Amino acid sequence: MITLLDGFRIVDATSNFIGHVVVENGVIIDVIGLDESLEDKKPLFSKYLMSATQIIRGRGDLYLMPGFIDMHAHFRYPGFSEKETLESASLAAARGGWTTVVCMANTNPVIDTIELAADIKCRSDALRLIDLYPVLSLTKGMMGKELSEIALLKNQKAGYMPLLLSEDGKDIADDEVFLSALRCAAELDIPVSCHCDLQNEAAAIQRAINLGLKAGCPLHIAHVSTKESVDIIEKTKWEHREFALTAEVTPHHLLLTNDDALRLGENTFGKVAPPLSSKKDRSALLDALDDDTIDVIATDHAPHTQADKEGGAPGFSGLETAFPVLWDTLIDNDEFTEQSLSHYLSAAPARILGLDDRGLIRKGMRADIVVLDPEKKTTIKFADFYSRGKNSPFLERDYNGKILFTMANGRIVENGW
Ligand SMILES: [Zn+2]
Structure with missing residues (x-):
């Protein structure tokens, strides 16, 4: 046909x-x-x-345009069907133009086994909506102590292979455990997405970079939100050209500031991790996209019930809103071109995730x-x-x-x- x-x-x-x-x-x-x-x-x-x-x-x-590729979304499956289901998230992704999505492992149970990740992939494929790739957490139950099944992936001849590994919002406190996880990732040549949002963002990024350099693994910094963080990433990219360091920014950090958080309710509907920053940070993020310090735009789609938001759960639903808000604000204000937007949403994430069959409109894709x-x-x-x-x-x-x-x-x- x-x-x-x-x-x-x-x-x-x-x-x-x-x-x-x-x-x-x-x-x-x-x-x-x-x-x-x-x-x-x-x-x-x-x-x-x-x-x-x-x-x-x-x-x-x-x-x-080529379908968008989201390196960072929370599908809440398994375990939190009141917030989201595989089907509702996939429909939201399809509506928003996202045809490939990487979903995070902070579910219940945590996605820390190959079997569970493969099962989610299989259920998602059966929906015939989008191409979903669950990450595998770095440690068992995201407890920061024992490695998850990432250590077994290298012996896997067939079966599910994640495109990204991540401990999500939890940083591994123990340097040795973190380093051994990063060494596993280096052997597999799979990027590790570091969220760096528990403590001081810039300090957490610097620590992840130091350990990533030691391990020699590809490292991806999630939802960068401040000028200080941008400066660290830029400096590292200059000084260590051989190091596969990449970074993402969300539409909300790119387009909003802490004034919006106040307007929406800093501890309720405007609450997000990391928090919305200042005007100065926002313009540093825009410049960072422009000079390739930041490589991609990802949604950090983080759905919650209204009651959870009233109780202070951080995050916004972003899959359905990302494209119109970016297109409207950035293209209509000449911040960047249609082509560069396509780069941030499709070509760059495809390259980082090793998906060479998508991201561009080309024969054979x-x-x-x-x-x-x-x-x-x-x-x-x-x-x-x-x-x-x-x-x-x-x-x-x-x-x-x-x-x-x-x-x-x-x-x-x-x-x-
Ligand atoms: Zn997240």
């Missing part, structure tokens, strides 16, 4: 042109520029037109595609969330840009056209 996406503005990290995308069996089998289809590729284009079972027309003004209308608006409303956690700092506002549909592995998984 051939799907022809006919006449779209095709934007990814390295290109921006009007053309057609041909999808068959979950794969992009051809990408044809508009000028090409008029000349040498005309017979081929006519063949696709004749054989397509589905033709979707972009009128030359709708955007077609997985057909993970987001189609959007830059002229339409998205209204973020409490009642509309697919996620069970409906707490967002971006509620009740219109944002320029609307995702019309999301295609994952060649299937339309969410259609809001």
Whole structure:
């Protein structure tokens, strides 16, 4: 079955042109520029037109981008179905344009065995929505004492292999335990995502970097929120070019400040870890994306019930809101281009996670595609969330840009056209 996406503005990290995308069996089998289809590729284009079972027309003004890849989300499965389920989170991801998601291990039980991670992957695959990769925690039960099954991964010939390892919001206090976990990761060549938010963020990042350098493992710093942290990452990237150090920022840290936390309730609906920072920090984060000190934008989707938020649980639901708020604020204010946004949301995370079959619109890549209308608006409303956690700092506002549909592995998984 051939799907022809006919006449779209095709934007990814390295290109921006009007053309057609041909999808068959979950794969992009051809990408044809508009000028090409008029000349040498005309017979081929006519063949696709004749054989397509589905033709979707972009009128030359709708955007077609690679599906987004989220390196940091909390799906709350297993154990916290009042906050989120695999299905509600996957639907939220699909609506938000996220076709590949890495979910964190702070669940109940903690994802500390290969069997549990594989079971979650399998259940998620059965939903046929997005491509989900659960992380494995570094230690058993995230207790910071004994290593989880990460030590067994290197002997695994087949079966589930995580793309990222992480102890989530818990730092391992014992240097020796932390170091042995990082050495395991080095052997596997799997990045470790460090959240560094228990104590002073900059100090925790510096410690993770020191141990990461010792172990020689790829290290990924989650949700960077201050200028001080940016400075440490920038300095390390300059001084240790061989060290695979990467970093992420969330849409809320990029777009909001502590004034917003006060407005929303510092200890309730505006509470997030790490907390929203100052204007100075916010502009340092924007500059850090621009000069590649920070590599990717990730949601840190952290759904909670309203009661949990009232009780001070930190986090925002971000999967459904990330794209419209970024598009509206950053593209419309000329902070960066459509192409660079695609780099932060798709190409860069694909590279860090070692997913060479996605992240760009290219022949041979997985057909993970987001189609959007830059002229339409998205209204973020409490009642509309697919996620069970409906707490967002971006509620009740219109944002320029609307995702019309999301295609994952060649299937339309969410259609809001
Ligand atoms: Zn998190």
